[in-house]
Amino acid sequence: MSKEKxxxxxxxxxxxxxxxxxxxxxxxxxxFMRAAAAVAAxxxxxxxxxxxxxxxxxQLDPRKCQQCGRCAxxxxxxxxxxxxxxxxxxxxxxxxxxxxxQPGAKAQDSGAENExxxxxxxxxxxxxxxxxxxxxxxxxxxxxxxxxxxCNAFGNGSLQLQVKQEICVHCNxxxxxxxxPAQAYQRxxxxxxxxxxxxEGGGAPKA
Amino acid sequence: xxxEPTKNAPKHLPAWLWAVLTVAVVALVVVIAAxxxxxxxxxxxxxxxxxxxxxxxxxxxxxxxxxFPLNLEEPSALAVAGDGTICVxxxxxxxxxxxxxxxxxxxxxxxxxxxxxxxxxxxxLLGMRNHVRVLDAAGATLVDWKELGDRAYITxxxxxxxxVFVADAGxxxxxxxxxxxxxxxxxxxxxxxxxxxxxxxxxxYFDAAFDASGLLWIVNPGRxxxxxxxxxGELVSSxxxxxxxxxxxxxxxxxxHIAFRNDGSVVTAEKGxxxxxxxxxxxxLIGVVARPDDLPATSDENDSHSPVKDLxxxxxxxxxxxxxxxxxxxxYEPKExxxxxxxxxxxxxxxxxxxxxxxxxxKP
Numbered sequence: 001m002s003k004e005k006x007x008x009x010x011x012x013x014x015x016x017x018x019x020x021x022x023x024x025x026x027x028x029x030x031x032f033m034r035a036a037a038a039v040a041a042x043x044x045x046x047x048x049x050x051x052x053x054x055x056x057x058x059q060l061d062p063r064k065c066q067q068c069g070r071c072a073x074x075x076x077x078x079x080x081x082x083x084x085x086x087x088x089x090x091x092x093x094x095x096x097x098x099x100x101x102q103p104g105a106k107a108q109d110s111g112a113e114n115e116x117x118x119x120x121x122x123x124x125x126x127x128x129x130x131x132x133x134x135x136x137x138x139x140x141x142x143x144x145x146x147x148x149x150x151c152n153a154f155g156n157g158s159l160q161l162q163v164k165q166e167i168c169v170h171c172n173x174x175x176x177x178x179x180x181p182a183q184a185y186q187r188x189x190x191x192x193x194x195x196x197x198x199x200e201g202g203g204a205p206k207a
Numbered sequence: 208x209x210x211e212p213t214k215n216a217p218k219h220l221p222a223w224l225w226a227v228l229t230v231a232v233v234a235l236v237v238v239i240a241a242x243x244x245x246x247x248x249x250x251x252x253x254x255x256x257x258x259x260x261x262x263x264x265x266x267x268x269x270x271x272x273x274x275f276p277l278n279l280e281e282p283s284a285l286a287v288a289g290d291g292t293i294c295v296x297x298x299x300x301x302x303x304x305x306x307x308x309x310x311x312x313x314x315x316x317x318x319x320x321x322x323x324x325x326x327x328x329x330x331x332l333l334g335m336r337n338h339v340r341v342l343d344a345a346g347a348t349l350v351d352w353k354e355l356g357d358r359a360y361i362t363x364x365x366x367x368x369x370x371v372f373v374a375d376a377g378x379x380x381x382x383x384x385x386x387x388x389x390x391x392x393x394x395x396x397x398x399x400x401x402x403x404x405x406x407x408x409x410x411x412y413f414d415a416a417f418d419a420s421g422l423l424w425i426v427n428p429g430r431x432x433x434x435x436x437x438x439x440g441e442l443v444s445s446x447x448x449x450x451x452x453x454x455x456x457x458x459x460x461x462x463x464h465i466a467f468r469n470d471g472s473v474v475t476a477e478k479g480x481x482x483x484x485x486x487x488x489x490x491x492l493i494g495v496v497a498r499p500d501d502l503p504a505t506s507d508e509n510d511s512h513s514p515v516k517d518l519x520x521x522x523x524x525x526x527x528x529x530x531x532x533x534x535x536x537x538x539y540e541p542k543e544x545x546x547x548x549x550x551x552x553x554x555x556x557x558x559x560x561x562x563x564x565x566x567x568x569x570k571p
Contacts, residue, residue: 069248092409094429094459096449098479103259104451118251130407130429144252153256154458154479156410 056187058174062160062197064184067145067152071161074179075143081168082143082161082176084121084136087196090158093131098154099147100124100134122147122159138164157197165193259451260480260499266453268485268494269526271501273538275308284323284334285517285529285536293521294331295529295536296320301331301346306521308536314346323517324364324371326386332371334361339373339384352388363414365423370438372423376413379406381425383438394425394440403434403442412463412478412513419469428460433473446490451480454492466518466526474526478513483528483539496526496539503532 027035060071060082071082096108100122105114110124121140124132136159143161151159177185188195279297286294292311293304298319303312314331322334329344337359339352355361360377370391371384380395395406406413407429415425422443424433432447448455456462458479466474471488474496481504483496503514516531526539 067254069252072252073246073248092429092459094409095407096429096431096459098458103254103256103457108449116254129404142252144248146252146254149254149256153254155460 055190057163057165057170057190057193058168058177058185059163059165059188059193059195060161060176060180060184061186061195062148062157062162062184064182065145065148065161066182066184067149067161068181069144069146070179070181071176072142072144074176076171076175077167077169079141080143080176081163083138083141083164083167084143084145084147085160085162085194085196086134086136087158087160087198089199090156090197091134092156092158093127093133094155095130095132097124097132097134097151099151099159100132101150103150116146116150118142118144118146134159160196162194162196165190256480259457262453262482262495262498262500266495267498268542269496269539270542271497271537272525272540273308275304275536275538277302277534277536278310279534281319282529282531282534283516284320285519285527286323286325287519287521287527288325288329289327291522292325293519293527293536294323294325296323296333301333301342304536306523308538312346314342316340316342322361322364322374324366326366326371327368332364332366334364334373336361337377339364339371339388341388350388352384355382360411362411363416365415365417367417367421372415372425372438374413374415374425376408376411379408379413381406381415381436381440383440392438392440394436396440398440398442401442407460409460412460414462414464416465416467418467418473419471424465424467424473426462426465428462431456431461433462433465448490453484453495463513464515464518466520468520468526469524474518474520476513476515476518476528478515481514483515483518483526485526497528497537502528503530 072080075081100116101108101114102116107114112120115122119140119142121137121142122134123137124134127133145161148159148161151157174185275293277295277297279295279300279302281298282295283298284296288294291306293306293308295302295304296316296319299316301314301316301320301323302310303314305311316333318335320333320335320340324332326332330349331342331346333340333342335351337356338354339361341349341352343349355375355378358377359375361373362376363374365372369385371386373382373384375382380393382393383391385391397403397405406425406427409429412428413426415423417423422435423438424435426432427434427445427447430447431449432445434445435443437443451457456475457477461477461479462475463478464476468474468485472485472493474483474485476483481499481502483502485493485496487493514530514532515528517529519527519529521527528537528539530537
């Protein structure tokens with residue numbers, strides 16, 4: 001009676017053991033370990049080069065944000081990992097910018113007494129009458145959201161708060177999320193970790 | 208020998224102590240959960256707009272006398288026909304109301320018009336985002352005028368017996384049409400001769416209206432004021448008033464809507480600080496119509512859009528405010544009787560008899 005010589009076949013092994021036939025297993029223990037190490041190393045390299053959407057990080061939804069100021073004070077980092085981000089396609093490049101100027105500012109210029117940002121992280125540059133380009137100096141920004149509130153109240157909402165993923169230390173229990181009164185923080189896939197508001201279909205914002 | 212029962216009996220805590228401990232643990236958890244919050248950030252980190260929304264009663268010159276509820280989804284535009292019929296456009300329909308707010312007719316419309324005007328012959332002109340649709344008085348579609356491109360965003364239409372002016376916020380121009388749908392000219396090009404730098408329209412609020420004497424006024428929202436243009440586009444006069452105070456137009460781009468009363472005064476609506484005011488023909492503030500507290504706040508904290516979707520003045524000179532989220536038209540009349548208000552308005556005129564009506568800061 002012929003027997004199939006398959007190393008993994010239990011009956012064959014049993015038969016070999018029982019009859020004393022020498023049966024070479026398909027993989028030795030050493031080979032198995034080598035193969036396992038190769039698979040692990042290859043898989044690790046692939047995962048590093050292709051971060052999965054299922055790896056999660058913290059992000060705040062600007063649609064829920066109330067600009068309460070706690071992103072600036074509650075983060076374990078100083079300054080906060082939350083920064084103002086500018087969605088330029090939504091900006092009106094206004095002269096009288098609600099995110100840049102104090103409400104009721106005596107002059108529409110870059111005087112410290114007229115600027116809304118407490119750390120002068122929002123800069124503006126003249127483009128042409130009457131348009132200005134607004135940029136955020138990320139190193140200075142503390143993520144308080146004053147400019148975001150001014151922009152939302154009077155402008156198009158192009159200034160928005162976001163957790164900068166390269167700065168965030170990815171705490172398991174985000175201190176800001178715990179303090180957020182709007183429940184705006186959520187875990188999002190790292191591959192899609194920014195949640196900026198954008199124009200719907202381009203063009204002018206929807207009225 | 209019998210042992211004393213108390214020595215070998217299991218040692219239990221008394222029930223009352225268990226209860227006290229349980230309550231203490233629960234209380235501790237609640238206290239920790241309730242107090243595990245950071246300190247409230249100081250005023251340097253927060254923007255408070257409430258001080259700018261307060262309006263003294265003495266500054267309020269009008270009162271709400273009626274409210275017309277609308278059986279209409281997403282009301283978006285308002286106009287008053289020559290016979291006094293109030294027309295309201297919204298999602299999928301245009302409603303016709305009588306002077307008391309009773310629905311007299313309903314025309315089905317595809318889409319949601321963003322702007323509307325009524326021609327003297329009763330035709331309805333609807334701003335359908337990137338083109339104008341003309342309906343006859345019975346609501347049948349007569350024609351769609353040529354589309355204005357992907358960037359177009361029609362926010363206002365003003366029509367008289369022979370001209371139609373269409374404000375396109377996306378392209379920052381006002382197009383002058385005839386009733387055949389032909390573009391006669393385009394306003395908005397820079398005109399150094401008349402010190403006109405074009406319209407500044409940061410957001411989709413760009414209104415145009417005729418005053419009682421038939422002059423065309425166009426809002427230049429980024430400059431916070433009104434401009435009087437000839438049909439050819441030349442700037443005749445203007446007045447701008449940026450400012451957070453009651454006398455000015457707040458934010459980046461206001462006023463959002465205008466309408467003219469029969470006495471020449473202009474009604475303005477603002478967003479950011481949601482308020483409706485009336486200015487005399489000499490640009491002095493007559494008073495507030497609707498305070499921020501009188502108008503619903505936007506439902507979304509991050510929504511900078513105005514709750515006021517449109518303004519109009521009816522044949523009785525009442526101010527009509529279309530509030531989208533309320534699905535209603537709010538009707539305002541002067542606080543005192545009509546004679547008192549006309550006195551107040553006329554006073555402004557009499558005091559400035561040397562200034563022609565609708566004079567502006569600049570005259571060519």
